[in-house]
Amino acid sequence: MPAGDEASKAELLHAEYERYDRCVDIVSAAEVWFTRAEGMRDTVAHFERYPTIETDETIATPDFTVLFTDGTAYVGELSNLSLQAASLDSLCEQIGRYDRLDRVPGSGGTLVEVSAVDVLLFVPHSEANSAVARMATAIADEDHPYSPSRFPSVFAWSFEATKTRYVFTLAGGQQNHRPRGHERDPSLESWMSSATSYDTLIGLPRHFQEIKVASRFMNDPTPALYMAMLLWGTVLPSMSGGEGDVATSAADLAERLRHDYGRGKTAEVAQALELLRVAGLATREGDDGWVIAHQPINRHEDDLAATLIDRYKSRPSGPVTFAAKERARNVRRERESNKQLQTGLEGQ
């Protein structure tokens, strides 16, 4: 791979890592609204962070669902809409399916029939108004397949650094509207129409930090760097006891992630292991096996993600695992010993 491609791949890895972490924050902020906020939590029957809704027609994997005690539901989706038409088409196709859902996950993982669904779309602030306008245009276009029963509620999100909080504001545009409350009290509708809200809600890290730490993921595919950081920083140390060769498989690690954080996909773990392999920290063994040489990395930036990217770019060579390094050391010692013996014999 040319050097320029390497650099841009590394940048992309880090950009994905950061974007994914922000999305985990936002889902966690929503989880706080619906599961911990005074009053609201009493109206919620179930919040599902990793929903999979399989019907005869389709499989939907929104970023969260909320089942209310009155039998209605919200379906939440986070989107980073690009300017390309294909990006809009893809989003419309996705949330169009959500609009047609008639059931969402309840407690215990069972799907529960619902009487009404509102789609909540969270878009970065700079793209939110554009998203509303472009979706409105798509709906008005008779040739465009997107034709929802109700326009989604589009929230513009941003991070307000001075106040250390995420801000969610109902995006502009005539078509956009608050999600329905169905006379629940409170509801997002009542919150947003209150005198102190001005259609704006916030997500405080101090409120969602415990939720984020226990869940770690959102329902979109996990970027390889994020997964590698998580494996290296929390999962592998608990397996290696700190450092040492860890012999495992992507499936086993995914199972452990599901146990520890509620979500783990073998394919995503495999991608992260491949990143560690390129970074000279893991090696394949057999068809499904991996040996990961888990250790504190000596030439370490303060940020593990930056360290992994550096190693990914430099593609270190040489033995990877502790066992292989030990073998190499033994071979080297034996060679030196033979050399000294030979020199001694020649001296005689």
Place this chain on the structure above:
Amino acid sequence: MRNLCQRLAGADSAWRQGFRSDQALFDPRERREDHRIRVQGTALQGNFGTLGWHMRHNLCPSATIMPMDQLKDIHFDDWLWGLPQGQLDALELPSLARAAVEDGVDFPQISVTTAIAEDDVDPLAALAERGIGIEDHRPSKWGGLLRARLKQRRYTVVVYGVGEIGSGVVHLLGSVPFTERPWERVDRSWLPAAHPRLAGVILNRADFESIGDRLGRLGEVHVTRMTARVLRDGSSYSRGWPEVQPTHREALSEADGMIVNTLRLSVGASRIHLRRSAGATFYEGSWEAFVEIVLGSLADAAAERRRMLSGRDRDPVDPVSETLVMDLQPDVASATSTRERVLESINALRGARTAVLHANPYLHVVATDHLDGSSFDILITDDHRLTIIPGVRASTGSLARVTDAVGLALGMDELRLESVPEEIPASEVFAG
């Protein structure tokens, strides 16, 4: 008159050694009062009076009058190391001074560092295994002795388990002044080498106040010197009171906005030095009272900290219900340097590494301890607090060393366990 040259156990040697080895701590000008217990020469008559006063007030229950010509020419450390096993096993900390004096050994000043240990860890073995300069060790019923060497100097360190061995709190004691290299080695090399099986303890202001209050039983407590760090700018603060000395609470009230590092106290005939890193020095006075009050308080603080940090592994089945919290000064929490201070303090620990998920002002760091596989999430949010959420694997010793490192870097006054509220006020989701 020569034969009447006598001494009070645990007093005179500290007086003499104080000048030799601890000049920074002992200003001879502040020692005038000590003449009361320097029982020698022409001052004999007056000094007997003072000694009698101390004994009447039970301030020196271990006081033993030992004629100078009966003192053996053996150093305390060598005496201790050479004790027969039976005598060593029978030794109890409060009677250490009496035992030494009864054997004709000069009882010196004693440095102490208190630490916590993981469950079922033998502190003596943990230290002996990796401590640089440790030549030998002798187990005993209560812990044991370490014999170490630095250049030509040999010294003995007592490893005294509080309660049963393996109960998790241990005092390290020795005659080496804490400012000298052999003791620096104990604090800065031996303990870190035994991480995370052993870990240090940090005292907070409430601990200082509590120790001072308890010492009040012996008489009025006065502070002769206090050192601190100013949180605002990290500058150091040092103040001595050679004339009118404040009580410990008066002195501590001057330290608002600071982290108190050391306090030098005098109470009755006792001279004591307290250190934030759960350490103390006994210079003179009643050894038994020092053991009961000062070491008792250090052990209580260590046991409390150990309780707070033990069994914190996150259970994946249940939501996080408790977190460890340290309050930060607002300007520290929002300072751009805070991120670097947190990261540098953790990465400076042997085997510890960090990953950054979110940078300031909302800081989210994953810290990994490669010594035993522990991991923690560390967050600074909008409320000027640093929160530590232990991972699925999180050992007591690892938590202790990470919280200590971050606490020292950011000027932690107190670490506490806090319940996560089940419910938050609805008003806190409005932008306001």
